[in-house]
Amino acid sequence: MTGTTTGTGVWTGTAAAEDVARLTAATADLERITHAPVRDVTLPGGVGTLALVTLDNGFDHTRPTTLGPNGLAEIAATLRAQQARAAAGEIAAVAVTGKPYYLAAGADLRIMGRLTSEDDARTIARMGHDTYRLLREMGVPTFAFVNGAALGGGLEIALACTYRTVSADVSALALPETYLGLVPGWGGCYEVPRLVGIEAAVDLVLSRPLANNRRTDAATAAATGLVDVALHPADFLEQSVAWAGRVLSGEVEVPRRALDDAATWDAVVAAAHAQLDRRLHGARRAPYAALELLAAARDSDVETAYAAEDEALTELLMTDELRAGLYAFDLVTRRSRKPTGAPDRALARPVRSVGIVGAGLMARQLAVLVARRLRVPVLMTEVDDERVVAGLEGIRTMVEQMARKGRMSEAEANRVVGSIGISTDIGTLAGVDLAIEAVTEVMGVKQQVFAALEKIIDPEAVLATNTSALSVAEMSGHLEHPERVVGLHFFNPVAQMPLVEVVRAERSSDAAVATAFAVAEQLRKTAVGVADRPGFVVNRLLLRMLAEVASAVEAGTPVEVADRALRPLGLPMGPFALMQLVGLPVALHVLRSLHEDLGDRYPLSPGLERLAAEGRRVVPEADGSGREQDVDPSIQEVFGEPGRAGALDETGVLDAVLTGLAEEVGLMLDEGVVSEPEQVDLCMVLGAGWPLHLGGITPHLDRSGHAERALGRRLHEPGVAGLR
């Protein structure tokens, strides 16, 4: 063994040594430091010695290798030592690989989210470049043996090498920076388009992160040229070394694609810009910053490009957009695993069969999900034979479609369909451990269903309602055992939406609530416990937003102004598109119910009622392009002539919406719907798709000042989900 990792020496590069010293000292306690030991390997074919560097933070695969200032310092020290050996002719090549399952999972986000000054931000940006530059300027060929996940800075270290192998089982290659609010700023924006072409680069740097952070697998990476060769995982490292030997001996030649011509480059960048505008309307800085860097990569020299990346990172590291993004990312990844307020899971009752009352659209989706994940018999009931047949047919079609798309095997599809039965006799549900009602949202009907169920099922069995806004207490008040009733509010489409609101009514027992949480977990959903208040979290806030928009329109604000007004938030869709997606009659049904329970904060909208009554759309039919749908201007007529005295401009509508949301969040916290703003944000990100850069919503309400103005207080301590 040669080389040493003890003592990282004085920093050399674009980052100032004293800045590096200050930052590494300041973060040493927080950082899970990645080490970079090196061992010499004899290359086959007599081509010399390979210095093999392993990135390893010393923990098992549950603690991915990440890159912070101290880790970068160790890696740089190792690489500098190899540079000297290369100059002395001791080694023929350098390779970088990782501990099992990870090359590296990117920058240490805990540290990125706690930088306190622009100087520190610039220092960490430069440290990355300085470290990776050592690979480019090694003096001998460098290789990345991508043995596992390579995300963000972890992929960029591979891109800095001359050649790359990847283990064929790797599925997590990605540059997720723009998803969080950063840019691939340790060489990624420069190297990727030059390596794989501008079109594939836009896909990797922008499209995939913005499509719910999708990742790239080894086969795709090899096909696009992101890596040079995918090798079988059974002897990946051995064959990577052998491949490196063949490259060095000239036996293997690695083709590189020519740089795209300027016209192609510019056209792709322009198209990507238009796509971003349609999607974000400029609401977020990071994707645009990344696109600017990609645009410049063709004609820029490496040092100019690195300097531009440094500046982009410095700017973005010190934004609320990033801090809120990191806060929300932490919520949906780490903190969602331990639901707040869930009773001891030991209290949960075993669920060996599930009953579902109703076989409509929602009920069918629930049945399939339960059959897939819980792997227990599902017994459904409907009121007549016609609906039984329709239900079974719908389930079969749904499952066949999933099988066709490869989401489940044929055998699994057979099992799922075979484990679901529908009957007109509610008595068939007598033996179930959990019965979920998914009938129409009418209190009287739901009460009747529970009353009927209580007569036949075991006294210990849990009853759940999938209501989206009705009171669970009222639904169960007439029962002999109301304590076993909980709410299990799923979102549509059930298979895709990751959230379940677990509603605890006043009399719900710990056992019933624990069972609901346990079932949600087995269904692989994120459960958030909420109190039995109208609309719970997601619908209460979504409808408050829609109600503010509707009331602005009713007061004379032009529908197009109201529709555009929320664009600065970067929500997944505009308010009218959302109404259309939910279904206007359904949205109005919930609105009326909230109006009844919560009063004038949820005003009724005669205009919308008329549109619903006439069965009209509020946005035009989708044109298939996937672009966001704007409001249909023709609906203006139901709201009367626009521009009356009460009309608002875009700023006014946005202000009204944010004020309304701040007020509502404050009331929800006061009422104990959830105990902390974190739960509100978790619900809005997972249940409504609200964006990470808003932090869900509450960090944004702090940042915009609406919390302070509406509530007289902030929702978070300064620095928790924003810069200050």
Place this chain on the structure above:
Amino acid sequence: MPTAAAPFHGRPVVFVDGVRTPFGRARPDGIYGHTRADDLAVRTVRELLRRHPALPPERIDDVAIAATTQRGDQGLTLGRTVGVLAGLPETVPGFAVDRMCAGAMTAVTATAAAIGVGAQDVVLAGGVEHMGRHPMGFDADPNPRFMAERLVDAQALNMGCTAENLHDRDPGLTRDRADQYGVASQRKYAEALASGRITPDLVPVATRDPERGWGLATADEPPRPGTTVEQIRALPTPFRPGGRVTAGTAAPLTDGAAMCVLAAEDAAGELGLAPRMRMVSFAYAGVDPAVMGLGPVPSTRKALQRAGLGIEDIGLFEINEAFAVQVLAFCDAFGLADDDPRVNPYGGAIAVGHPLASSGVRLMTQLARQFEEHPEVRYGLTTMCVGLGQGGTVVWENPHHPDYEGFTGPKEAQR
């Protein structure tokens, strides 16, 4: 005129090729201290497939892999798990084998027999032993009747003691002869390594150490080149005070795996797989467990008798060196000199190590290489002693010998 072997009963079986991992010292800081046993075996399977692109993996009819301790990373039916892990098609079955030290040898003879009766065409056979993770006899639960009824001597379960017993049995088997033999083994191995006769059979293994990162094992770790008689004369005798067996005359505890491809001669011809050896006969025999090192003597007699050959017909011997004294006892029984150049020309387990259930295929792989170097030799044998008083022997024929009849390789290669 030398004797020709009696024909093999059934379809002739050929040894197509064998490889092994570098052997490591069975210690926490040995090269495989952090490497799984099944992963070692996987590397050998992958290497054989890579060396023989003419062999379609789906044509492999069975995978037989031996281990003496079949639990943990050596449990769960190695032949199947290793096949799956190595990426063999799911249609390829596998099983696990145990005859202690002769595990891999038994994997070879059992599958050869299946080929011989026409049940199979091509097989993988080999063994693995990670003695660092699976110390010899760990967690064994010998039936108390062994002792109560004196079925075996109390010392028969300790291999070192059985080696001392061999010294006792024949005063002519002196410590000095054993020491000379041990030193010669180290010297012969070092010469074979230097002349490029060892490394071609090795498959490199990536090894990870949590502190030092990834490395690549490319060479055997146990050998102690330059060992002199003076050095080992001073070594202690751990198995008995005043005994004769030392670390210098015993195989070290070792981690490693070895694997080979066997095929019916006609299938090898069909697939264009050149044979490196052809099986002539094999035999196993039992002896008093207290002197288990004698095992190769009766098993060799039996195998030769079945082959219709005499000891004088054998031009090369690969005998496993569990202990020097056991090789010497074999030589004495067959009238071979201690330094007979036909015996273990590349040195043996005293130098390279003895990962129990894998050693049988190492012997075969080395004999195959020696056959290439010695076309004048028509027959050779591989033999080894086995714990609890057994021996095993396989007699092989050299396809490079002028009198060899049968498929010797694809036409292009012969031109």
